[in-house]
Amino acid sequence: MADIQLNNVTKNYGKLEVVHGINLDIEHNEFVVLVGPSGCGKSTTLRMIAGLEEITGGEISIGGRVVNDLAPRKRDISMVFQNYALYPHMTVRENLGFGLKIAKQSKDIIEQRVNEAAAILSIEDLMDRTPAELSGGQRQRVAMGRAIVRHPQVFLFDEPLSNLDAKLRVQMRTEIKRLHQKVKTTIVYVTHDQVEAMTLADRIVVMKDGHIVQVGAPLDVFERPVDTFVASFIGSPPMNLIPGEIALQDGRLHVVFQAENTMPVPRDLADKVVEGQKVIFGFRADDMMPKAHSLPILGEAYDLRLAVDIAEPLGTETLLFSTFSGADIQTKMFNPRRVEPGEVMDFNCALDKTHLFDAQTGKSLRG
Ligand SMILES: Nc1ncnc2c1ncn2[C@@H]1O[C@H](COP(=O)(O)OP(=O)(O)O)[C@@H](O)[C@H]1O
Ligand SMILES: [Mg+2]
Structure with missing residues (x-):
């Protein structure tokens, strides 16, 4: 009871x-x-x-x-x-x-x-x-x-x-x-x-x-x-949230952001969205890390390049600040090394751990 x-x-x-x-x-x-x-x-x-x-x-x-x-x-x-x-x-x-x-x-x-x-x-x-x-x-x-x-x-x-x-x-x-x-x-x-x-x-x-x-x-x-x-x-740093729109590209649904950047829709969310739908794409700093500085990725990984504006070394991990399609985002790096301001790094995104929210209601589309 x-x-x-x-x-x-x-x-x-x-x-x-x-x-x-x-x-x-x-x-x-x-x-x-x-x-x-x-x-x-x-x-x-x-x-x-x-x-x-x-x-x-x-x-x-x-x-x-x-x-x-x-x-x-x-x-x-x-x-x-x-x-x-x-x-x-x-x-x-x-x-x-x-x-x-x-x-x-x-x-x-x-x-x-x-x-x-x-x-x-x-x-x-x-x-x-x-x-x-x-x-x-x-x-x-x-x-x-x-x-x-x-x-x-x-x-x-x-x-x-x-x-x-x-x-x-x-x-x-x-x-x-x-x-x-x-x-x-x-x-x-x-x-x-x-x-x-x-x-x-x-x-x-x-x-x-x-x-x-x-x-x-x-x-x-x-x-x-x-x-x-x-x-x-909940969570620190806060989840990165970037507005975008669903579109079909190369036979797969993608989130299309400002400035033509895109990200594939995680496979388990493919039947939760439709073309033209306005969404907010979310990912945590831990799920977007430079290659050779990341945790093992379970599930699908997606590669992208980002310029790092600022690095904040915290010891075991370093917080990286970048801009992605007009949004300020934070990512993380393990195995610390010096990062030069403006340095372009190759990142791995743990796609299956990313989130999609309805742009109007803010509700998660994982349901
Ligand atoms: N004695 C009171 N008289 C009028 N409004 C109050 C009173 N106490 C709290 N409120 C209002 O109730 C809401 C909730 O307050 P509270 O429970 O103290 O919030 P929290 O603890 O989450 O900060 C707030 O908008 C606050 O201004
Ligand atoms: Mg209180």
């Missing part, structure tokens, strides 16, 4: 509807990440699950129980925010135990739960410090500890790492993943950062303008984006 169910949930602020009838089933112990650009309704959705916002329409249930009218503290959830406020005059130990003390738990239980959380988060050495004596990452760990001690059915996280610097963010990301492996609970996690979503989630839920656009395992969404929005939002 799903642990959390959202059935046709809507949210209005006054007359304005900001969440438009979303449906989502979250499994027991699943780590689900809601991801999307700022303002798409992630926090509102999370706060409705928490009970911090009333829902305007639809139904939310947690553990099989409809919670529409249930107070937040009765929902058996713990929430960790971006702006966690620790009590400045209390020690870490007191901060961790405070919620349980208020809930009138016995001293023994409080001590046991606090010690357990401290062990999970490796903060045993910090227990007698006050928040002022902690680094940002340590404070964030204490904030998570306060959620852990309550043994909730569900953890809700709203951009918990946004205030940390880049290095610490990556470190805490791993810790949150480890936390989920140790404390098996359902987690709903909100972020605008697609890398965080990809790395943490069992399933990601991509949102846009108050709608769910796509739900799936990170790699499935990466490999089969349903539309150009998901294609460019």
